[in-house]
Amino acid sequence: MALISTDHLTVAQRLKAVSLELQRGELLGLIGANGAGKSTLLHAIAGLLSATGNITIEGRAADSIPPHERARIVGIQPQAINSAWSLTVRDIVALGRMPWGDEDETAIERAIERAGVVAFRDRNIDHLSGGERARVWLARVLAGEPEVLLVDEPIASLDLHYQLAVMEVLKNYSREQRGVIVAIHDLSLAARFCDRLCLLDKGGMIAIGTPAEVLTEALLSAAYGVPVDIDLERNPPVVLPR
Amino acid sequence: MARLIERCLTPLLLATLLLVASLSLGFGSAPVAVLEGLGGWLQGEPSEAALIIGEIRLPRTLLALIVGAALGLSGAALQGLLRNPLAEPGLVGASQGAALGAATVFYFGVFASLGTLATAVAGLIGAGAALLFMLLLAGSGRPALVIMAGLAISTVAGAALAVVLNFAPNPYAMQELVFWLMGSVSNRGLDSLIVLLPAFIIGSALILSQRRLLAALSLGEQVAESMGQSVKKGSRIIVLGSACLVGSAVSVAGSIGFVGLLVPHMLRPFVAHRPEKVLIPAALLGAILVCLADIAVRGMPLGRELKLGVLTSLIGAPFFVWLVWKERKRWL
Structure with missing residues (x-):
């Protein structure tokens, strides 16, 4: 049974009838131009937007799951986060345990280690660089250990080293019999790490499949409006605009 | 070390509060043995000490403590809810709303059937309505918008208050209202606690029930919602709780400004800036500060009395200027 499946998921003017499935152990990449509906799709799956169509989580209708329980199963890291207060990194990661109502130290430590924020765990968030913060937000959602992890452009502000490190974290996380959906702009990294890709264009899904099936010149130039060089061998x- | 301070903070504040309260009971123009007077009053003795402690200083002290606690707690809660360090009962329109409500009762005699409860109920409704209009107008917790919406609502309530003053039955009544608005806890009997105490307990309980939401809101509404928190419902509960606290405090003591702004700021470094951990210490420190300010007011030379609300504003307003300055530097 699919971990998550959506059936004709629609959000007025932003998302048109998207049907997809996420299996356990799978890292699914969401790609598409700005405004294609990647964030909207993630938010709708997390239940943050009212959408029509159906979402089922392991065969259960998502609407029928109480918010707390749903939050334990589905964790989302939105793209734009900031902390209103000068909290410590450790306290922010601990917030990720909220759906469980505990402060499970092992889960928190594991998340801190995974996201590579050990070195500044006791520092205040407003004293960190943008890239360091991005990893703290990731640690926060990892601390909840959700079965389904939704991440919106986690590597946008990261240097090359941490782009790879974070994609490794997501890949490894999915391999623990969980599922990960990541919205990503870097198509080369998408091809390298994702098991399958879903290409969105103007709110609709125009392709879903293995990187080789989706990353074709015809599909990408249709979605992005520029010619691309693709070398998956x-x-x-490598996938780059020409 | 930081965690140690955090753990000791509440007991420390509680001890200070008891100290300040006994200081307040012992302080005044006539020297009175506090314990004797208190004991005498409790047993219903008609001695001078019993009268001074029981009828004058005890109500005054209790009112100062509860009003201070209400303002400190509502300030901390509103700052947490709006994710804005500049939120304060006075700056989001709640105080003006409460003042308008209470003043309307004063002069137009609405809710006359409620007797002494009328001002408090009207203050409560005024504060609640002002907060609701402010939230509707701001539409979200965006700091700049909240401050602007608060300013707008304050202005509207201020204008309406001016109308009430304008049509006040006679000049003395108007003067009385103006003095009342300046904020004071003097010359109020223990019966004003009948209104203040239940509103304080209910308001505090409502706010404290939403501690987890306040913690989650540190990372924004979306993240809070995604962690299973009901942001809409919880926000309403916090607004209602704040309205209970501010409405009852203003209706009993007039407007005592800047306590709600100042107190959470003083405490935040000691609780690792966590919005849910600042609540109870803010109530305690608010109580301490207002009681201290009231002692200071009583200590001033006789003659024209400096009103409590005027003193807190004198101390608080420069602090607000400094806060804006600090925020400005952050964005430069």
Whole structure:
């Protein structure tokens, strides 16, 4: 049974009848131009937007699951986060335990280690760089250990080293028999790490499948409006605008 | 070390509060043995000490403590809810709303059937309505919008209050109202506690029930919602709780400004800036500060009395200027 499946998921003027499935152990990449509906899709799956169509989580209708329980199963890291207060990194990561109503130290420590924020766990968030913060937000959602992890552009502000590190974290997380959906702009990294890709264009899904099936010149130039060079045979694969 | 301070903070504040309260009971123009007077009053002795402690200083002290606690707690709660360090009962329109409500009762005699409860109920409704209009107008917790909406609502309530003053039955009544608005806890009997105490307990309980939401809101409404918190419902509960606290405090003591702004700021460094951990210490420190300010007011030379609300504003307003300055530097 699919971990998550959506059936004709629609959000007025932003998302048109998207049907997809996420299996356990799978890292699914959401790609598409700005405004294609990637964030909207993630928010709708997390239940943050009212949408029509159906979402089922392991066969259960998502609407029928109480908010707390749903939050334990589905964790989302939105793209734009900031902390209103000068909290410590550890306290922010501990907030990720809220759906469980505990402060499970092992889960918090595991998340801090995974996201690579050990070195500044006791510092205040407003004293960190943008890239360091991005990893703190990731640690926060990892601390909840959700079965389904939704991440909106986690690597946008990261340097090359941490782009790879974070994608590794997401890949490893999915391999623990959980599921991860990541919205991502870097198509080379998407090809390298994701098991399947879902290409969105103007709110509709125009392709879903393996990177080789989705990352084709015809589909990408239709979605992005520019010609692209694609070399998936290379290691690592390369997808760049021409 | 930081965690140690955090753990000791509440007991420390509680001890200070008891100290300040006994200081307040012992302080005044006539030297009175506090314990004797208190004991005498409790047993219903008609001695001078019993009368001074029981009828004058005890109500005054209790009112100062509860009003201070209400303002401190509502300030901390509103700052947490709006994710804005500049939120304060006075700056989001709640105080003006409460003042308008209470003043309307004073002069137009609405809710006359409620007797002494009328001002408090009207203050409560005024504060609640002002907060609701402010939230509707701001539409979200965006700091700049909240401050602007608060300003707008304060202005509207201020204008309406001016109308009430304008049509006040006679000049003395108007003067009385103006003095009342300046804020004071003097010359109020223990019966004003009948209104203040239940409103304080209910308001505090409502706010404290939403501690987890306040913690979650640190990272914004979306994240809070995604962690299973009901942001809409919880926000309403916090607004209602704040309205209970501010409405009853203003209706009994007039407007005592800047306590709600100042207190959470003083405490935040000691609770690792966590919005849910600042609530109870803010109530305690608010009580301490207002009681201290009231002692200071009583200590001033006789003659024209400096009103409590005027003193807190004198101390608080420069602090507000400094806060804006600090925020400005953050964005430069």
